[in-house]
Structures are given as structure tokens and as C-alpha cells.
Amino acid sequence: MNELLARHQAVLPSWVTTYYGADAIELVSGSGRRVTDSTGKTYLDFFGGVLTTMLGHDVAEVRxxxxxxxxxxxxxxxxxxxxxxxxxxxxxxxxxxxxxxxxxxxxxxxxxxxxxxxxxxxxxxxxxxxxxxxxxxxxxxxxxxxxxxxxxxxxxxxxxxxxxxxxxxxxxxxxxxxxxxxxxxxxxxxxxxxxxxxxxxxxxxxxxxxxxxxxxxxxxxxxxxxxxxxxxxxxxxxxxxxxxxxxxxxxxxxxxxxxxxxxxxxxxxxxxxxxxxxxxxxxxxxxxxxxxxxxxxxxxxxxxxxxxxxxxxxxxxxxxxHDLQANAKRTGDILLTGLRPLAATSPIVAEVRGRGLMIALEFCRPHTTDPDPAGTLRVSDECRRRGLLVGKGGLYGNVLRMGPPLTLTEDEAREGLAILTDAIHAVERD
Structure with a gap:
């Protein structure tokens, strides 16, 4: 377990949890839609601090x-x-x-x-x-x-x-x-x-x-x-x-x-x-x-x-x-158009839903509607390993949530889509 996580668990309540278990990450810098952790690894941020860093990181006008x-x-x-x-x-x-x-x-x-x-x-x-x-x-x-x-x-x-x-x-x-x-x-x-x-x-x-x-x-x-x-x-x-x-x-x-x-x-x-x-x-x-x-x-x-x-x-x-509402529609459509076929073809993706840059995938046990939180966690971990941060949620903990900054570019949308798709296919193979 990393040293900062051990200190976190020693002084903060047990219900203040972190993603990725023993591999919890500390974000130390950010720019635009990308963040870097304390090991130097950079990620495309598709969760935005739980839909909070709406413009992305280190925005000159806000600073x-x-x-x-x-x-x-x-x-x-x-x-x-x-x-x-x-x-x-x-x-x-x-x-x-x-x-x-x-x-x-x-x-x-x-x-x-x-x-x-x-x-x-x-x-x-x-x-x-x-x-x-x-x-x-x-x-x-x-x-x-x-x-x-x-x-x-x-x-x-x-x-x-x-x-x-x-x-x-x-x-x-x-x-x-x-x-x-x-x-x-x-x-x-x-x-x-x-x-x-x-x-x-x-x-x-x-x-x-x-x-x-x-x-x-x-x-x-x-x-x-x-x-x-x-x-x-x-x-x-x-x-x-x-x-x-x-x-x-x-x-x-x-x-x-x-x-x-x-x-x-x-x-x-x-x-x-x-x-x-x-x-x-x-x-x-x-x-x-x-x-x-x-x-x-x-x-x-x-x-x-x-x-x-x-x-x-x-x-x-x-x-x-900057008409970010229109950008949310444009880049969100790229993601949704790319993800929706998974609901028909993937044995573990039960539903793709959302609009704009508020997108979710619900994961279930193959060819059922039985929630699969463990499979969801594996997809989330595979995304992190490949350089994409996503969130989790849903009543049964089996939903991946994505709320990228509204400044997301079309190229970044396609990049994130490719990473997420690869992560899902990797879990399907397992």
C-alpha cells in the first residue's frame, strides 16, 4: 500500500473512500482535460472531480x-x-x-x-x-x-x-x-x-x-x-x-x-x-x-x-x-454514437444512456440484467491502466459514469472512446 494512502486511512473516516484500492492515486497537476499523478503518469480526465472541474484544469480566465x-x-x-x-x-x-x-x-x-x-x-x-x-x-x-x-x-x-x-x-x-x-x-x-x-x-x-x-x-x-x-x-x-x-x-x-x-x-x-x-x-x-x-x-x-x-x-x-453547451452536444454525440452499439454487441454492457457530456454504461453479468459491480470495477481499473479516469455509481455500483469537462475536444472524445472500448473488450476476454 502506498505511503499516502496509509496516512489517509489512519486519520480520515473509513467512509471517505478512494478509487483503485491499494493503487489509489494522488493527482498533483493538471492542464486542460489531462491530469498527472505523483508517479508522473498522465490521464485523460473523463470524470472532472465528479463533474466539478467543468472547464478543465488550469483555465487562464478563472485563474x-x-x-x-x-x-x-x-x-x-x-x-x-x-x-x-x-x-x-x-x-x-x-x-x-x-x-x-x-x-x-x-x-x-x-x-x-x-x-x-x-x-x-x-x-x-x-x-x-x-x-x-x-x-x-x-x-x-x-x-x-x-x-x-x-x-x-x-x-x-x-x-x-x-x-x-x-x-x-x-x-x-x-x-x-x-x-x-x-x-x-x-x-x-x-x-x-x-x-x-x-x-x-x-x-x-x-x-x-x-x-x-x-x-x-x-x-x-x-x-x-x-x-x-x-x-x-x-x-x-x-x-x-x-x-x-x-x-x-x-x-x-x-x-x-x-x-x-x-x-x-x-x-x-x-x-x-x-x-x-x-x-x-x-x-x-x-x-x-x-x-x-x-x-x-x-x-x-x-x-x-x-x-x-x-x-x-x-x-x-x-x-x-465559448458556447460550451454546443460543444457538449457535439463531443457527447461522438461518445454516445461510439458507445451505443456496445449495448447490442457486448455481453456485459446492459445499457448505454445519457446526453451531452453526461454518459453512463451499466454493466451486468453476461446476457442478463443482473448487476455486476465487480466487472464494473475491472473496467474502471482497465481504463485507469490505459490512461483514462472515469467514475462509478448506480444503485448497485455497476455503472461507469463519465462527465468530462465541457471543453473536451473531438479528438479527446475519440481518444477516450477508444480507451474505454479497449478496456471493455479486455474485461470481456477475461
Whole structure:
């Protein structure tokens, strides 16, 4: 076992795990879409710090914006004072969110953003009843964990919320598997009606949903599903919270926000990860009457701090100025077009799914739908050995997840595709 891993295990909790077992790697430098470990080996990064280094590594525009702020000597002031970068970033986000008279609250992580959104919704509706989606992940704090429908990430059965669960968009297994899009949407709406009639007290505060489930393995329902659910929610005054922590900022290629594939306007949108490109930055944007539904003085000590929002402004400007949404569509199509045939030809690839630069492969035992986490781990290790970093996830730990930086080039997409394909074939031979 390497020396740094031994030290890591001696002082950090056992549940703070690392990839690659005894071969865990330390990343010491990065440039563009490539990172280098402490042994000098370089990798093509197709996971981006869990979809966080959205522009890639060592981006001049972001570095210069942060250095300029650091040079002022003001690293932190708290929101008790005006923060120009914070106001500027909030103005940009409200324009992009499409919510009339919107307000933005900044936090440090997706967990905090979702926790805040749940606070706003439950305060506004005077109800602690929440609808959530099976196979979802919304964070590690008390309320966010309560609406996480993924046992591997549910560290406590205790909850401040009363949660009722809706079916996920899983098309491979489960009660809605195999349904055509229209039939799937109809069944999901019927399920919502039944849940409201049977497992709630009626005055539900909100539905929180990821347009594409992140930790759940990039599972998603048909386009229009959230819009159909929202029509039924509106009959009961129930709010919709769109968790865009992984799907936002153009990553899906076809839309800037994941929810836009569903012909719906959420009441609250949570965001994090990519907007900071590695700096701790997250938040909620929503209707003023909802965000203002906090009947006490409150703020986030570090949320929206001058350094993080300097980075956030540079990141968002870069995304828009370079039309990275279109690039995500273009390079994502290269990957998906190359990978989709594997679902028909490979005995271990059960499904290829995703859109834009949010792509997953689900691995099962040959010619079955029985999850194969061990085979998934072998594919991941083969990718690393060949110089490609990918992520893992899914309810059963049998999904490879890829969320490359949105600056990925077409040549890099083809390079990564070749490495991944070779890794899968190597495991097939074994």
C-alpha cells in the first residue's frame, strides 16, 4: 500500500473512500482535460472531480479572476458587507434561470443548496411533507439525506421530513421497465396521484427531482416527464425543486438546464459543482416569495465569498462566450454514437444512456440484467491502466459514469472512446 494512502486511512473516516484500492492515486497537476499523478503518469480526465472541474484544469480566465481578487487582500468579508462579484453572478444566474422576480442564495455545496431549497419550500407551504424520487441523491446533510432514495448513500434512517417516494426513470428494471415513452409518463403520473392519495396528509410542500440522476447512474425518464408531473403538482399547490447540481450549465448539450427537456419551469433550482470549476460555490435560485420565506436572520458564512464568486463569474462567462453547451452536444454525440452499439454487441454492457457530456454504461453479468459491480470495477481499473479516469455509481455500483469537462475536444472524445472500448473488450476476454 502506498505511503499516502496509509496516512489517509489512519486519520480520515473509513467512509471517505478512494478509487483503485491499494493503487489509489494522488493527482498533483493538471492542464486542460489531462491530469498527472505523483508517479508522473498522465490521464485523460473523463470524470472532472465528479463533474466539478467543468472547464478543465488550469483555465487562464478563472485563474486570473481569482488572482485578481486575492491581490486585493479581501479573501472573505461575509454577506454582512456588499460583495460585488456575488451580486454580478446572481444577476447572471437570475437571467439564465427564467424565473420571474428571482432571488439567489449562495452556499458552498450541492448538499447545502438542496438543504436551503427544502427549507424555503417547507417554510412557504408550512408542511414538512416532501415527494422524492427513488434512486436519487441530494446530499449528505440531515434533510438532504432524507430525500436521497439510494440506500448506499443513506447514512441514517432518522429524518426531519416526511418523505413519499415516486418511481425513478429506470428503463432497465423495475415496474416501469420496457414501457414506451408515452406509457411511461402516463404510468408515472398515475403513480404520483396514488402516492398523494395514500401516503401523504395532502399538504405536501414540494417534489425534489434531478432531471438526470447523478449518483444513481445517470438514470432519467422520458423527456416531458417532469412537466407532466408538474401539471398534477399544480392541482395541489405543490412546488417543484429541480436539482441541477450535475445537469446544469449546458452539460446535457441540448439544453442549458436539465429541466428544459421537460417543458416545465421549476419553482426553485439548485446548482453547484461546475459553476465553481473546483472552487466551493453553490446556491438556489427561485421565486422571491419562496427564497424570502425565512422568518429569521440567516446567511452563509462562506457562501458566495469574494474568491468563489470571482471564479464563478469567470466560469459562467467562459461557458457562454465559448458556447460550451454546443460543444457538449457535439463531443457527447461522438461518445454516445461510439458507445451505443456496445449495448447490442457486448455481453456485459446492459445499457448505454445519457446526453451531452453526461454518459453512463451499466454493466451486468453476461446476457442478463443482473448487476455486476465487480466487472464494473475491472473496467474502471482497465481504463485507469490505459490512461483514462472515469467514475462509478448506480444503485448497485455497476455503472461507469463519465462527465468530462465541457471543453473536451473531438479528438479527446475519440481518444477516450477508444480507451474505454479497449478496456471493455479486455474485461470481456477475461
Amino acid at each position: 486570473e479572476a481569482v488572482e485578481k481578487q486575492l491581490a486585493t487582500g479581501i479573501v472573505h468579508s461575509s454577506t454582512l458587507y456588499l460583495i460585488r462579484h456575488q451580486v454580478e453572478l446572481a444577476e447572471k444566474i437570475t437571467r439564465l434561470a427564467g424565473i420571474p422576480d428571482a432571488r439567489v442564495f449562495f452556499a458552498n455545496s450541492g448538499t447545502e443548496a438542496n438543504e436551503a431549497a427544502l427549507l424555503f419550500a417547507t417554510n412557504h407551504r408550512r408542511s414538512n411533507q416532501i415527494l422524492a424520487i427513488r434512486n436519487s441523491y441530494h446530499g449528505r446533510s440531515f434533510a438532504a439525506m432524507a430525500v436521497t432514495g439510494h440506500r448506499s448513500w443513506s447514512a441514517s434512517g432518522l429524518s426531519p421530513l416526511q418523505v413519499s417516494w415516486l418511481h425513478s426513470g429506470d428503463r432497465l428494471r423495475g415496474r416501469l421497465a420496457g414501457l414506451a415513452d408515452d406509457a411511461f409518463v402516463e404510468a408515472a403520473v398515475d403513480d404520483l396521484r396514488e402516492v398523494l392519495a395514500t401516503t401523504t396528509a395532502g399538504d405536501v410542500a414540494a417534489l425534489i427531482a434531478e432531471p438526470i440522476q447523478g449518483v444513481g447512474g445517470f438514470v432519467h425518464g422520458p423527456d416531458g416527464l417532469l412537466g407532466a408531473l408538474k401539471k398534477e403538482l399544480d392541482n395541489h399547490g405543490i412546488l417543484l425543486i429541480a436539482d441541477e447540481v450535475q445537469t446544469g450549465w449546458g452539460r446535457t448539450g441540448e439544453h442549458f438546464w436539465g429541466y428544459q427537456a421537460h417543458d416545465v419551469q421549476p419553482d426553485l433550482i439548485t446548482f453547484a459543482k461546475g459553476i465553481g470549476n473546483g472552487f466551493a460555490l453553490a446556491g438556489v435560485v427561485g421565486r422571491a416569495d419562496l427564497v424570502n420565506a425565512v422568518p429569521a436572520t440567516s446567511f452563509s458564512t462562506f457562501g458566495g465569498n469574494p474568491v468563489a464568486t470571482a471564479a464563478g463569474n469567470a466560469v459562467l462567462d467562459y461557458v457562454l462566450d
